[in-house]
Amino acid sequence: MTNAHYDAGETQEPEAREAALFARLGSLLEGAQSDTPALHRQLGGIALDGLVDRTALQQVPVIRKSELLALQAENPPFAGLTPTRPGALKRLLVSPGPIFDPEGRGDDWWGSARALFAAGMRKQDIVHNAFSYHLTPGGHMMESGAHALGCAVIPAGVGNTEQQVEAIAVLKPSGYIGTPDFLKILLDRMTATGTVSSFRHALVSGAAFPASLQQEIADAGIDAYQAYATAELGVAAYETTARSGLVVNEGLIVEIVRPGTDEAVTDGEVGEVVVTRLSPEYPLLRFGTGDLSRVLSGPSACGRTNMRLAGWMGRADQRTKVKGMFVDPAQIAAIGRKFPVLGRLRLVVSRQAEQDVMLLKAEAGSTADGLQGELEAALQAATKMRGSVEIVARGSLPNDGKVIADERPVA
Numbered sequence: 010m011t012n013a014h015y016d017a018g019e020t021q022e023p024e025a026r027e028a029a030l031f032a033r034l035g036s037l038l039e040g041a042q043s044d045t046p047a048l049h050r051q052l053g054g055i056a057l058d059g060l061v062d063r064t065a066l067q068q069v070p071v072i073r074k075s076e077l078l079a080l081q082a083e084n085p086p087f088a089g090l091t092p093t094r095p096g097a098l099k100r101l102l103v104s105p106g107p108i109f110d111p112e113g114r115g116d117d118w119w120g121s122a123r124a125l126f127a128a129g130m131r132k133q134d135i136v137h138n139a140f141s142y143h144l145t146p147g148g149h150m151m152e153s154g155a156h157a158l159g160c161a162v163i164p165a166g167v168g169n170t171e172q173q174v175e176a177i178a179v180l181k182p183s184g185y186i187g188t189p190d191f192l193k194i195l196l197d198r199m200t201a202t203g204t205v206s207s208f209r210h211a212l213v214s215g216a217a218f219p220a221s222l223q224q225e226i227a228d229a230g231i232d233a234y235q236a237y238a239t240a241e242l243g244v245a246a247y248e249t250t251a252r253s254g255l256v257v258n259e260g261l262i263v264e265i266v267r268p269g270t271d272e273a274v275t276d277g278e279v280g281e282v283v284v285t286r287l288s289p290e291y292p293l294l295r296f297g298t299g300d301l302s303r304v305l306s307g308p309s310a311c312g313r314t315n316m317r318l319a320g321w322m323g324r325a326d327q328r329t330k331v332k333g334m335f336v337d338p339a340q341i342a343a344i345g346r347k348f349p350v351l352g353r354l355r356l357v358v359s360r361q362a363e364q365d366v367m368l369l370k371a372e373a374g375s376t377a378d379g380l381q382g383e384l385e386a387a388l389q390a391a392t393k394m395r396g397s398v399e400i401v402a403r404g405s406l407p408n409d410g411k412v413i414a415d416e417r418p419v420a
Contacts, residue, residue: 013311013312014126014312014313015122015123015126015127018259019123019256019259019312019313019314019315020312020313020314021314022314023308023314023315026259026314026315027062030260030262030287031060031061031062031262033287034060034262034285034287035057035058035060035061037287037289037292038052038057038060038292038294039057040289041092041289041292042057044092045089045090045091045092045292046084046089047072047080047084047088047089047090048089048090048292048294051069051070051072051294051295052069052294053070055068055069063262063264063273066262066264066285066295067271067272067273069271069294069295070271070295071266071270071271071283071295071296071297072090072293072294072295072296072297073296073297073299073326074239074241074296074297074298074299075297075299075326077106077108077241078106078108081108081109085109086101086109087109087111087291090291090292090293091111091290091291091292092289092290092292093111093113093289093290093291095111097114098111098112098113098114098290099112099113099114099118100112100149102144102145102146102149102240103144103145104144104145104146104240108240110146110240110241111290111291112146112149113288113289113290113291114290115290116153116157117153117154117156117157118153118243118288118290119146119149119150119151119153119154119238119243119244120154120243120244120258120259120260120261121150121151121153121154121155121236121238121243121244122153122154122155122157122158123154123244123247123258123259124154124212124234124236124238124244124247124258125151125154125155125158125160125184125186125212126158127234127247127248127249127250127256127311128184128210128211128212128232128233128234128236128247128248129184129209129210129232129234130155130158130160130183130184130210130212131158131159131160132158132159132160133159133160133161134158134160134161134182134183134184134210135160135161135162135163135180135181135182135183135184136155136160136161136162136163136182136183136184136185136186137163137165137173137176137177137180137182137184137185137186137187137208138151138152138155138162138163138164138165138166138186138187139165139166139167139173139185139186139187139188139191139192139195140166140167140186140187140188140215141166141167142164142166143166145240146240147215147238147240148164148166150238150243150244151186151212152164154244155184155186160184163176163177163180163182165187167187167191170194170195170198171198173195174195174198174199174202174204177195177199177204177206177207177208178204178205181207182207182208183207183208183209183210184208184209184210184211184212185208185210185211185212185213185231185233186211186212186213187213187215188213188214188215188216189213189216189217189218189222189223189226189233190216192208192211192213192226192231192233193222193225193226196208196226196229206229206230206231208229208230208231209230209231209232210231210232210233211226211231211232211233211234212233212234212235212236212247213233213234213235213236214235214236214237214238215238218233218235234247234248234249235247235248235255235320236248236255237255237300237318237320237321239298241286241291241293241296242261242284242286242293242296242298243258243286244258245257245258245261245263245282245284245298246258246263246317246318249309249311249313250311251309251310251311253305253309253310253317254305254309254317254318254319254320255317255318255319255320256309256311256313256315256316256317257315257316257317257318258315259315260286260287260288261284261285261286261287262284262285262287263282263283263284263285263316263318264282264283264284264285264295265278265279265280265281265282265283265302265303265304266280266281266283266297267280267281267338267342267412268280268281268301268325268326268327268338268342268410268412269325269327269328269337269338269339269340269341269342269412270338270339270342271295272342276303276304276306277303277304277306277408278303278408278410279301279302279303279322279408279409279410280301280302280303280325280410281297281298281299281300281301281325281410282297282298282300282301282302282318282325283295283296283297283298284296284298297325298325299324299325299326300321300322300323300324300325301321301322301323301324301325301409301410302318302319302320302321302322303318303319303322303408303410304316304317304318304319305317305318305319322409322410323409323410323411325338325410327411327412327413327415328413329358329413329415331358331365331367331392331394332364332365332394334392334393334394336356336358336367336392336394336413338412338413340391340392341354341355341356341369341391341412341413342354342412343391344369344384344387344388344391347387348371348380348383348384348387350373350380351371351372351373351380352371352372352373352374352403352404352406353372353406353408354369354370354371354372354406354412355369355370355406355411355412355413355414356368356369356370356388356396356412356413356414357369357370357414357416358413358414358415358416358417359416359417360417360418365417366396366397367388367392367394367395367396367397368396368397368398368399369384369385369388369396369397369398369399370398370399370401370406371384371398371399371400371401372401372402372403372404372405372406373400373401373403374400374402374403380398380400381398381400384398385397385398
């Protein structure tokens with residue numbers, strides 16, 4: 010551990026990191042698939058020794074977070090995704106849904122220490138952890154990383170604002186962990202009661218952190234950084250002093266795929282964040298988070314060499330009901346595969362004369378001769394509904410990961 014980086018792993022050559030990740034993946038799958046029914050089904054006879062790079066990994070179908078509720082109902086409590094018996098785990102946690110989440114016994118099991126370190130927290134700092142400790146993973150996720158750094162933790166949780174402000178006044182924590190919204194609530198309450206804030210560093214997650222709130226917190230003398238975390242993956246990426254995107258955490262393989270498919274997009278394209286977590290207790294393989302982001306080019310100016318994400322850019326699940334029938338992004342992606350001359354596709358759903366209307370916008374440019382009729386037929390075959398097609402210039406559709414745009418009025 011240095012003043013700038015948590016360990017040497019953060020600055021290793023990308024090629025060496027990639028080779029090490031896929032070597033670990035092969036070893037992990039070899040040992041886990043026989044005891045993990047869902048993982049065995051997901052691999053479906055795919056040769057493990059062939060999963061040597063990201064291209065090969067695309068053979069494996071994505072398991073999406075949106076499927077977990079049903080999968081866990083069929084095979085409780087963890088859908089056959091963990092080889093570890095529940096009684097051997099450290100904690101059995103519950104997220105809204107309910108979705109059940111395991112916590113293993115390893116040190117910093119959620120990988121939050123790197124994010125806390127990047128946010129400026131150090132050994133013997135006192136940190137105020139305002140994530141919930143009640144059933145959900147958030148509080149435990151961040152506390153484990155703080156303990157790995159050697160910090161003392163105030164397990165504040167959520168609510169009880171008056172009591173939290175009293176504790177802050179006496180214990181004087183230098184670090185805050187929690188949502189940015191609750192940090193503002195605490196700061197406002199401290200101002201109202203004449204309490205001096207001792208916070209100097211913050212790691213925030215779980216809610217939007219707009220520029221206006223960033224400035225307000227900075228004006229309060231707090232150096233705040235963002236983390237991207239989920240209950241299944243722990244901390245997947247985190248902000249650094251470079252203030253340019255979020256650096257992917259070590260020990261994860263992160264891909265960006267076209268929503269509704271298993272196919273990776275080209276770097277820079279917006280798509281769904283899909284993560285492979287190399288955890289013996291919870292070996293998630295191509296786990297679709299449902300969140301949209303894109304890869305930023307080049308390494309971070311902070312010296313960390315791992316992939317960078319642009320941050321949270323919306324939700325990937327764009328499944329939409331039209332005329333009483335669901336249309337899925339995967340259906341639109343299938344049309345694109347039939348017509349490789351096309352660029353981006355976007356299905357626009359609107360209302361005309363009190364009826365749902367579909368318009369498929371397709372990037373094709375000068376290669377569009379004769380395509381419109383074929384695309385209309387393909388759209389009807391895929392969705393079982395009629396729709397029109399508009400050919401647009403290449404590069405004219407926004408790079409925002411949106412495959413289906415529902416433009417119907419909400420009221």
